[in-house]
Amino acid sequence: KAGVTQTPRYLIKTRGQQVTLSCSPISGHRSVSWYQQTPGQGLQFLFEYFSETQRNKGNFPGRFSGRQFSNSRSEMNVSTLELGDSALYLCASSLPRTSGGGLPSTDTQYFGPGTRLTVL
Amino acid sequence: QKEVEQNSGPLSVPEGAIASLNCTYSDRGSQSFFWYRQYSGKSPELIMFIYSNGDKEDGRFTAQLNKASQYVSLLIRDSQPSDSATYLCAVTDKLIFGTGTRLQVFP
Numbered sequence: 001k002a003g004v005t006q007t008p009r010y011l012i013k014t015r016g017q018q019v020t021l022s023c024s025p026i027s028g029h030r031s032v033s034w035y036q037q038t039p040g041q042g043l044q045f046l047f048e049y050f051s052e053t054q055r056n057k058g059n060f061p062g063r064f065s066g067r068q069f070s071n072s073r074s075e076m077n078v079s080t081l082e083l084g085d086s087a088l089y090l091c092a093s094s095l096p097r098t099s100g101g102g103l104p105s106t107d108t109q110y111f112g113p114g115t116r117l118t119v120l
Numbered sequence: 121q122k123e124v125e126q127n128s129g130p131l132s133v134p135e136g137a138i139a140s141l142n143c144t145y146s147d148r149g150s151q152s153f154f155w156y157r158q159y160s161g162k163s164p165e166l167i168m169f170i171y172s173n174g175d176k177e178d179g180r181f182t183a184q185l186n187k188a189s190q191y192v193s194l195l196i197r198d199s200q201p202s203d204s205a206t207y208l209c210a211v212t213d214k215l216i217f218g219t220g221t222r223l224q225v226f227p
Contacts, residue, residue: 107212
């Protein structure tokens with residue numbers, strides 16, 4: 001089974017530009033989460049999509065947005081890029097995250113290779 | 121206080137020793153915890169998860185969870201140089217990761 005794929009793998013942009021990153025989850029996975037990873041802050045949650053709906057959102061400004069398509073592929077967009085947006089952006093897919101019923105979520109997240117974004 | 125805290129390390133252990141990686145979390149309601157390993161320049165990969173108090177063993181790895189003390193740990197027995205990586209603790213019902221502990225296993 002093919003893993004999570006992300007495109008592009010590397011991207012260089014300048015301040016003020018916008019960027020769109022793409023993620024294709026593992027076949028059959030319907031939940032896609034996005035993370036930003038930087039040396040100082042570690043892995044920070046951006047948002048999670050399930051069945052084309054945003055289910056959770058992290059603490060990032062509105063310049064960061066995302067969407068999910070009917071085939072579970074997801075895109076994230078960053079507008080008006082800032083130098084501090086330079087990071088590794090990781091996408092992770094999982095089977096539908098269980099919630100409710102008093103059961104803890106044990107859905108494994110499988111990460112893609114990431115997109116390395118550099119803002120100059 | 122960060123929601124998930126880990127010592128950034130590096131934690132240096134000799135080959136064959138036991139490496140002990142610790143993680144504390146602030147939300148007492150957290151229920152499920154994962155350990156991921158991330159090699160330099162690569163994406164995180166799952167090692168194991170735990171959500172019941174006590175120990176859970178998988179090969180050379182043992183995860184320990186103590187909800188009363190709000191900590192989760194990972195023990196790596198017979199450490200190998202190939203175990204050298206950054207280990208990320210995650211509270212997965214909230215999708216929060218710690219910043220990771222860098223482990224170095226020297227021959």
